[in-house]
Amino acid sequence: MEKNSKNNRRTFLKDVAKASALTATVGLVSTSTALANNESDLVVSNNNEHTFLTFPYLQNLTSNSVDVMFITNNKAYSWVEFGISNLTQKAHTVSDGFVTAYNRINCIRLNNLEPNTTYKYKVVSKEIIEFKPYDLKYGTKIKSDEFTLKTPKLDEDEVSCVIFNDIHDRPYSFGDLLKVNNRPFDFAIMNGDMFDYEEDEAQIIRNLLTPCASLFANNKPFIMLRGNHETRGKFRSELKNYFSYPTNEYFFSFTKGPVHLTLLDTGEDKPDDDDEYSGIVDFDAFRVKQALWFEKEMQKPECKSAKYKVVFMHIPPYHSGDWHGTLHCRKVFSPLFEKYKIDLVIAGHTHRHGVHLPSKDHSYPIIIGGGPKKGNRTITNLIANKDKLEVKMIDDSGKQVGEYIVTG
The missing domain is CATH 2.60.40.10 (Immunoglobulins)
Structure with a gap:
């Protein structure tokens, strides 16, 4: 009936x-x-x-x-x-x-x-x-x-996506940021900390699925990349059930147009034996596992032939203080980024937006999105074709607050 x-x-x-x-x-x-x-x-x-x-x-x-x-x-x-x-x-x-x-x-x-x-x-x-x-x-x-x-073309020659980060249970921010951004995109990436922690299904529906599906995700896909806050709360292990991943892992890679995109799960930001985790996390080993996987991915033909290589990760390996998560990401990932000449790293976590140019510490640029509070929120656009890869960061007033261009 x-x-x-x-x-x-x-x-x-x-x-x-x-x-x-x-x-x-x-x-x-x-x-x-x-x-x-x-x-x-x-x-x-x-x-x-x-x-x-x-x-x-x-x-x-x-x-x-x-x-x-x-x-x-x-x-x-x-x-x-x-x-x-x-x-x-x-x-x-x-x-x-x-x-x-x-x-x-x-x-x-x-x-x-x-x-x-x-x-x-x-x-x-x-x-x-x-x-x-x-x-x-x-x-x-x-x-x-x-x-x-x-559906996209079989052999795409360009790609565009938008990146959200550090929304922290503020569902209205998706609409606010898309309104001021007003740029076309093929898909979206949630670059960690969409939540403060996970308590139940209602929170996931209310603060992520409803706003995103109503605004764009019934027509364009999104990717949910876990941040350190997604590893917290009694519903943390259920989170994966609400999304679809190519290999059922939180870390994976794929090629869109001229760009090879790698998504890494940087885990928690404190040591595994920190009292806050009560002995039930093991993220150091998880990051090492991803580093071993990443090296193999970089040697695949589809990665080698890609014009640009971009990494998405919630905790950046630099410009994020000296907490354990940052230092361990630096130890296990950054040497590989150097070895395989990554063109760009896009991150969040710090709640301080910035474009960090190549330096003596890292030869690759690091783009870090803003935080959850009004006036500090950002949305990042990535657009790439055979001639250039361009990243533009927009704040919640519509002002461009960061830009980086990689040319061929």
């Missing part, structure tokens, strides 16, 4: 406006357009009726595939309907012969897509109200509104 949730729409709109300031954002997907249609509006339900808790949000977009993620409040069987002109194709997740069902967090891959093509899609979910060995019963069926995505 299908339900109409029209009566709850106002409540949801008020909640979104209050939490994310989406209604103040211009030049982006509007909340009213992005909300689901009358078959099942996206609402926060007070009576346990089956609803979507998030808009769909995109991960891992390539020229022939994409992961569509969304969350429902009740366990269900969910799928994606998609196509170029009409929604004639259906995708769901299959593992070990089972169609994934009786779950809430959905990650559904659309395969065999055409490059450089716009697709329409919607997400559908049927609540499972009883799951016995020979007796499965469905409840409410809900459908989202129709969204679009565009």
Whole structure:
């Protein structure tokens, strides 16, 4: 059976406006357009009726595939309907012969897509109200509104992305920064510390997924790179369930256009045996593991042939004081950055934006984004083609506060 949730729409709109300031954002997907249609509006339900808790949000977009993620409040069987002109194709997740069902967090891959093509899609979910060995019963069926995505060209000659860092549980900052930035981009990178710490799913939905999916992520993908604050809180180990990574690791690399991008997880900023961690972290070994992996990645043909090599990491190896995390990143990563001639490192963590030019300490430039407070927030743009790679940092007033250009 299908339900109409029209009566709850106002409540949801008020909640979104209050939490994310989406209604103040211009030049982006509007909340009213992005909300689901009358078959099942996206609402926060007070009576346990089956609803979507998030808009769909995109991960891992390539020229022939994409992961569509969304969350429902009740366990269900969910799928994606998609196509170029009409929604004639259906995708769901299959593992070990089972169609994934009786779950809430959905990650559904659309395969065999055409490059450089716009697709329409919607997400559908049927609540499972009883799951016995020979007796499965469905409840409410809900459908989202129709969204679009565009696959990139097979051989891209340019790339553009925006980088957020150190939002620290201030969801309105995404809309504020995109509003003043007003530049086109292919995808976004969350360069750590989107949260102060993780307590529960509601926090992840409220402070990241709702603002991003409503503003852009139902149409353009984002990458969630963990910062030191994402390693804290009782929900820390659950965080990965809400995102899709190419190898299911927090660190990975890929090539877009002329740029080879490497994303590193720099872990915590204090020693592993610090009293604050109560003996339940091991980030020194985790960073060493990544350094060994990084060296192998740099020797791959796709990296060697890339015109530019850019590293994203939350804790920079320099210009971040002398805490353990900075010093250990310097020890294990910086020699490799020198050895493989990295063109650029983009970081956060310090809450002090700056463009740090090559020096006697590091031959590569380090770009560090700003902090979470109004007046100190920044958004960073990376645009690259065969002629140059350009980075521009904009503060929350719209003023450019940093720039660096790498030419071929």
